[in-house]
Amino acid sequence: MEINLAEIERLIGVVERYGLTELTISEEDVTISIIAEPAAAAMVPEAVPAFYEMHAAPATRPHSEQEKNRIRIESPMAGVFYRASSPDVPPLIEVGDHIEVGHPIGIIEAMKVFTEIPSEVSGTVVEIPAANGQLVRAGDTLVVLEIEKG
Amino acid sequence: MTSATPYDNLFHYSEIDSTQDQARRLLADPATAHVRIVLADFQTSGRGREGRRWCAPAKSSLLATLVVRMTDFSLDCSRWLSFAAGIAALQMLEEIVGRPLPIGFRWPNDLICEKKKLAGILIELIPTPPTAEPDQAADASSQAPPFTALVGVGINLQLTPSQNDPTIKAISLKEVFEVAGISPPPELRSPTEMARRLLSPMEAEMERVRQTGVSDLIQRWRRRDQSNGFSYQSQSAGKIITGRACGVSPGGALQIQTAEGEIFTTWSASHLPTDPLSRSERVQFSGNVF
Numbered sequence: 001m002e003i004n005l006a007e008i009e010r011l012i013g014v015v016e017r018y019g020l021t022e023l024t025i026s027e028e029d030v031t032i033s034i035i036a037e038p039a040a041a042a043m044v045p046e047a048v049p050a051f052y053e054m055h056a057a058p059a060t061r062p063h064s065e066q067e068k069n070r071i072r073i074e075s076p077m078a079g080v081f082y083r084a085s086s087p088d089v090p091p092l093i094e095v096g097d098h099i100e101v102g103h104p105i106g107i108i109e110a111m112k113v114f115t116e117i118p119s120e121v122s123g124t125v126v127e128i129p130a131a132n133g134q135l136v137r138a139g140d141t142l143v144v145l146e147i148e149k150g
Numbered sequence: 151m152t153s154a155t156p157y158d159n160l161f162h163y164s165e166i167d168s169t170q171d172q173a174r175r176l177l178a179d180p181a182t183a184h185v186r187i188v189l190a191d192f193q194t195s196g197r198g199r200e201g202r203r204w205c206a207p208a209k210s211s212l213l214a215t216l217v218v219r220m221t222d223f224s225l226d227c228s229r230w231l232s233f234a235a236g237i238a239a240l241q242m243l244e245e246i247v248g249r250p251l252p253i254g255f256r257w258p259n260d261l262i263c264e265k266k267k268l269a270g271i272l273i274e275l276i277p278t279p280p281t282a283e284p285d286q287a288a289d290a291s292s293q294a295p296p297f298t299a300l301v302g303v304g305i306n307l308q309l310t311p312s313q314n315d316p317t318i319k320a321i322s323l324k325e326v327f328e329v330a331g332i333s334p335p336p337e338l339r340s341p342t343e344m345a346r347r348l349l350s351p352m353e354a355e356m357e358r359v360r361q362t363g364v365s366d367l368i369q370r371w372r373r374r375d376q377s378n379g380f381s382y383q384s385q386s387a388g389k390i391i392t393g394r395a396c397g398v399s400p401g402g403a404l405q406i407q408t409a410e411g412e413i414f415t416t417w418s419a420s421h422l423p424t425d426p427l428s429r430s431e432r433v434q435f436s437g438n439v440f
Contacts, residue, residue, distance in 0.1 A: 110418055111417055114275065
């Protein structure tokens with residue numbers, strides 16, 4: 001395999017297009033690994049302290065300038081999103097539900113660790129963009145809440 | 151549940167639905183929120199990945215949930231608790247025996263011997279209930295909400311092949327000792343003692359993830375990694391990749407090589423007890439995997 005900038009750029013494009021976090025290509029004695037997720041790459045010791053501060057909790061952001069009473073809850077991590085704790089129980093939330101701070105909005109699984117994601121705000125669920133069983137990355141919107149106008 | 155025996159922070163049941171579920175219930179009750187270990191002789195609804203059931207005849211296995219507090223812990227590091235738990239379980243066994251055992255890891259944290267499963271671990275990370283964190287409200291300065299890890303551990307102590315699910319290649323701790331040519335020490339005949347001995351390394355390994363990061367953790371895990379060659383499936387929203395483990399990325403993600411030779415890296419995959427590639431099944435892929 002010939003290594004040149006154009007080939008590497010092409011591989012980066014593949015990573016971005018398919019939403020991959022890592023891509024490894026091996027041919028003869030050459031191996032190229034592209035790691036798209038900063039969080040994974042940051043797991044070398046020197047980057048860990050800042051990383052902890054950046055992702056201490058699920059992020060909540062205003063949904064848009066036009067809808068300031070809407071908050072989107074972002075995924076704090078990469079993994080598979082589940083709306084229920086097991087396949088045979090109801091989802092943790094549904095559109096229209098009013099939830100309080102701390103109410104679980106979903107579960108994200110990675111490496112057999114199931115992390116329950118709590119809501120950081122109270123409000124009414126107006127949208128659940130993340131589908132059950134969907135792969136999500138850090139920063140993806142999981143749920144949109146409408147908060148009470150104060 | 152029957153015959154609960156709570157003393158200090160260990161709650162032992164002769165029969166219960168799931169030690170994971172019972173740990174949640176105990177944490178939610180102020181009277182029992184100090185729980186650290188939930189132990190069962192038999193589970194009626196033991197849990198595995200993707201809703202799978204973990205079944206074992208009474209007293210054939212160590213079935214426990216360890217409750218580990220994770221103050222100031224980043225959720226984005228939660229996946230690596232999986233490696234930490236596997237390392238802690240192996241460390242507990244080897245410390246009791248006082249020598250290395252012929253046990254390795256199958257990604258992410260199965261303990262295996264001679265390519266057969268000895269132990270499985272599943273972790274649930276939940277916000278610590280207020281009942282279990284009475285000072286939580288007063289500590290408004292804390293940036294990260296406190297989380298609690300419920301570490302479900304199942305170790306096959308003496309399950310025989312005839313008792314076992316024939317599709318799962320399992321091995322008991324008793325057989326591991328036979329392979330190693332050593333006599334099992336008394337501590338390893340007592341699930342209660344094993345669970346108690348497991349709590350300390352589990353807390354220590356998880357605290358180590360928080361304090362020092364994961365590069366050291368991954369290096370130590372790699373030394374006992376025996377995942378290569380096992381069949382795995384990664385699946386999400388209709389996208390399925392089936393292949394054989396061919397390595398672990400620098401960040402600890404599993405690398406799967408398909409029958410076509412493509413290598414994909416994923417944070418979420420299930421080991422397949424049977425080997426679909428040997429049956430020449432079609433490999434399906436439509437992009438977007440981790």
